[in-house]
Amino acid sequence: DAGVIQSPRHEVTEMGQEVTLRCKPISGHDYLFWYRQTMMRGLELLIYFNNNVPIDDSGMPEDRFSAKMPNASFSTLKIQPSEPRDSAVYFCASSSTGTGKYNEQFFGPGTRLTVL
Amino acid sequence: QKEVEQDPGPLSVPEGAIVSLNCTYSNSAFQYFMWYRQYSRKGPELLMYTYSSGNKEDGRFTAQVDKSSKYISLFIRDSQPSDSATYLCAPSTGGGNKLTFGTGTQLKVEL
Numbered sequence: 001d002a003g004v005i006q007s008p009r010h011e012v013t014e015m016g017q018e019v020t021l022r023c024k025p026i027s028g029h030d031y032l033f034w035y036r037q038t039m040m041r042g043l044e045l046l047i048y049f050n051n052n053v054p055i056d057d058s059g060m061p062e063d064r065f066s067a068k069m070p071n072a073s074f075s076t077l078k079i080q081p082s083e084p085r086d087s088a089v090y091f092c093a094s095s096s097t098g099t100g101k102y103n104e105q106f107f108g109p110g111t112r113l114t115v116l
Numbered sequence: 117q118k119e120v121e122q123d124p125g126p127l128s129v130p131e132g133a134i135v136s137l138n139c140t141y142s143n144s145a146f147q148y149f150m151w152y153r154q155y156s157r158k159g160p161e162l163l164m165y166t167y168s169s170g171n172k173e174d175g176r177f178t179a180q181v182d183k184s185s186k187y188i189s190l191f192i193r194d195s196q197p198s199d200s201a202t203y204l205c206a207p208s209t210g211g212g213n214k215l216t217f218g219t220g221t222q223l224k225v226e227l
Contacts, residue, residue, distance in 0.1 A: 004159075031213060043160070043217040043219075044217075045214065048214065055213075095213075105215065110157075
């Protein structure tokens with residue numbers, strides 16, 4: 001399996017522009033998570049989906065952020081308009097509801113976003 | 117107060133040293149306690165996890181949970197340069213759905 005795939009790997013944009021980050025989860029996984037990582041705040045959960053339905057978006061910082069999961073193999077995180085404080089590494093992770101007590105989350109390589 | 121507190125380091129040790137990494141948490145509903153390892157410019161990877169209180173050993177790594185004091189520890193024996201990474205504790209209430217990550221401790225093992 002190719003693992004969780006994210007694109008682009010790097011994104012540099014100017015303040016006010018729209019940014020779209022993409023994620024392809026591991027095939028068969030029914031949970032998808034979006035995280036943001038900064039030096040100051042560490043790794044923060046933004047939103048997660050179960051079977052393509054958003055379950056908890058309490059971590060989304062504000063209305064400029066939106067996430068969609070139109071099908072089981074694709075999700076997007078959009079920032080519009082972007083601001084310099086959105087600069088961070090954004091990770092997507094997926095997991096599967098299994099028979100075990102804990103279901104490991106598998107992370108993608110991340111998208112490094114810089115907003116100038 | 118954050119739900120999970122972790123000393124960010126950096127922590128620098130000589131090769132072969134015993135390393136102790138720690139977290140404290142405030143949510144008494146946490147039942148599963150994960151440690152993720154993150155190499156530079158990579159995504160985190162699960163290192164090991166424990167359920168409820170007690171110890172769990174996996175090779176050179178030992179995870180320890182004390183729920184009475186809400187304290188989580190990861191011990192690394194005979195540390196190697198390849199152990200140089202950021203270690204994140206991540207407790208969960210269960211089911212592996214929502215994890216609450218600590219800020220991570222950056223570890224450097226020097227030759």
